[in-house]
Amino acid sequence: MQSLSEFVEQRRPVGGKRSGKRDFIVQVFLRQDGHLAADELVHLIRTEDARISRATIYRTLQWMVDAGIARKVDFGEGRYRFEHSYRHPRHFHLICKTCNQSFEFLSSDVEALIEEVAEARHFSARQSVLQIYGTCENCQSGRQSERVTAPTEALFARDALRIAIATERSGLEFYSRAAALTKDARGRKVFKRLALEEQEHLGTLEARYKELLAEHPDLESHPTFLFFKGAANGLFAAGTDALRAGVDDRHALLVGIKCERGSHQFFKRYGDRFEESEGKRIFLEFADEEREHLDLLIREYRSLVQRQKASGRTGKRPARPKAQA
Numbered sequence: 001m002q003s004l005s006e007f008v009e010q011r012r013p014v015g016g017k018r019s020g021k022r023d024f025i026v027q028v029f030l031r032q033d034g035h036l037a038a039d040e041l042v043h044l045i046r047t048e049d050a051r052i053s054r055a056t057i058y059r060t061l062q063w064m065v066d067a068g069i070a071r072k073v074d075f076g077e078g079r080y081r082f083e084h085s086y087r088h089p090r091h092f093h094l095i096c097k098t099c100n101q102s103f104e105f106l107s108s109d110v111e112a113l114i115e116e117v118a119e120a121r122h123f124s125a126r127q128s129v130l131q132i133y134g135t136c137e138n139c140q141s142g143r144q145s146e147r148v149t150a151p152t153e154a155l156f157a158r159d160a161l162r163i164a165i166a167t168e169r170s171g172l173e174f175y176s177r178a179a180a181l182t183k184d185a186r187g188r189k190v191f192k193r194l195a196l197e198e199q200e201h202l203g204t205l206e207a208r209y210k211e212l213l214a215e216h217p218d219l220e221s222h223p224t225f226l227f228f229k230g231a232a233n234g235l236f237a238a239g240t241d242a243l244r245a246g247v248d249d250r251h252a253l254l255v256g257i258k259c260e261r262g263s264h265q266f267f268k269r270y271g272d273r274f275e276e277s278e279g280k281r282i283f284l285e286f287a288d289e290e291r292e293h294l295d296l297l298i299r300e301y302r303s304l305v306q307r308q309k310a311s312g313r314t315g316k317r318p319a320r321p322k323a324q325a
């Protein structure tokens with residue numbers, strides 16, 4: 001994990017000098033989690049050190065924007081707000097015009113669509129902003145609830161872990177079922193091994209989820225942050241359905257290959273798009289695991305085909321059901 005000082009150091013412009021005041025302003029700004037108006041930052045800084053002038057704070061804020069430490073957001077209030085980008089992945093906003101709160105979310109599908117449009121129009125995009133204005137759930141229902149905040153990175157990690165856990169579970173079910181169905185001894189061993197691996201990974205992911213909750217006890221009370229068009233666990237569920245319908249050993253391996261390939265692609269595609277964060281790491285690590293499973297299944301499939309050829313049991317059709325099936 002990149003430390004705060006590394007993060008700032010990396011973004012210092014070439015030839016940019018260190019300055020005690022500026023470093024202090026940056027530190028205070030990075031401690032804030034919400035979307036801060038310039039005046040609010042001035043207030044925060046000056047309560048801690050009244051010698052720092054408003055002009056210095058404004059200049060530093062602009063410096064942080066230029067250096068990529070701060071993002072400037074306009075919620076249509078007639079003034080800008082600023083959010084930091086340290087361990088705070090890119091996101092979109094829902095903005096309530098009644099209580100003036102903003103709520104963050106992310107959808108890689110929306111980002112991909114924006115890129116597609118820009119590309120089709122040969123537009124070189126530098127930044128895209130998506131803001132949805134309206135009325136939040138609490139303001140609609142007249143319910144008062146205290147404002148709970150959790151760092152965006154923690155919400156991101158929570159949602160990434162949830163989706164990885166759901167995929168592991170469906171993978172575990174798929175392999176346990178495939179192991180029970182397969183008559184080929186070697187194929188059965190592979191499925192059993194994969195089921196065992198999924199079980200282990202599941203344990204690791206669940207432990208990580210628990211750790212995250214221990215760090216942020218109210219994390220589960222927050223709404224979904226990360227949205228997907230389709231989730232990877234659907235792939236294994238479809239695979240399990242295919243097994244239920246009855247398949248032979250070769251076919252079971254092919255179904256597994258299809259699931260693992262789809263799952264690998266899903267986690268890699270989304271993981272690659274995310275900015276450096278715990279959520280990104282969870283996705284990319286998971287993509288690697290799925291890649292290993294995919295390679296193992298492909299090797300097993302080839303080996304099974306060879307063995308069947310050698311024993312003269314196969315015809316031209318690649319996945320011919322056995323007589324008894």
Ligand SMILES: [Zn+2]
Pocket residue numbers: 096097098099100101135136137138139
């Ligand atoms: Zn509201």
Ligand SMILES: [Zn+2]
Pocket residue numbers: 035083091093104
């Ligand atoms: Zn934000």
